[in-house]
Amino acid sequence: MKETWKMTRDAIVRKNLDLLNEVMQFAFETPEILDQVPPDTELIIFPENDPEVCQANQETLEGLRRQGKSCIAVHLRKPERIPPRIEAVVE
Secondary structure, eight states: OOOOOSSOHHHHHHHHHHHHHHHHHHHHHOGGGGGGSOTTOEEEEEETTOHHHHHHHHHHHHHHHHTTOOEEEEEEOOOOOOOOOOOOOOO
16 A cells, blocks of 8 residues: 555544544434444545545555455544633632
8 A cells, every 4th residue: 555645644543533433423323324334344434624534545445445345435524623712710
């Protein structure tokens, strides 16, 4: 597999774990979605708003398909994190 992305492998793994968490939360809320995933299928997540992770995951998908593995692509837009607003309360 050729790695054409600039992000480190560890950063890609962390981002993919965050994405998997999003998918699992959705699956817990909507369990019937899991009926669409056949057994022994690799789940590859494509975050629409993270092109570098999309590219890395596309390369992973291509490698799995070359190995003859069954794959399902999940496309999602990862929610942007809104930083909390912190203010001091002085009496």
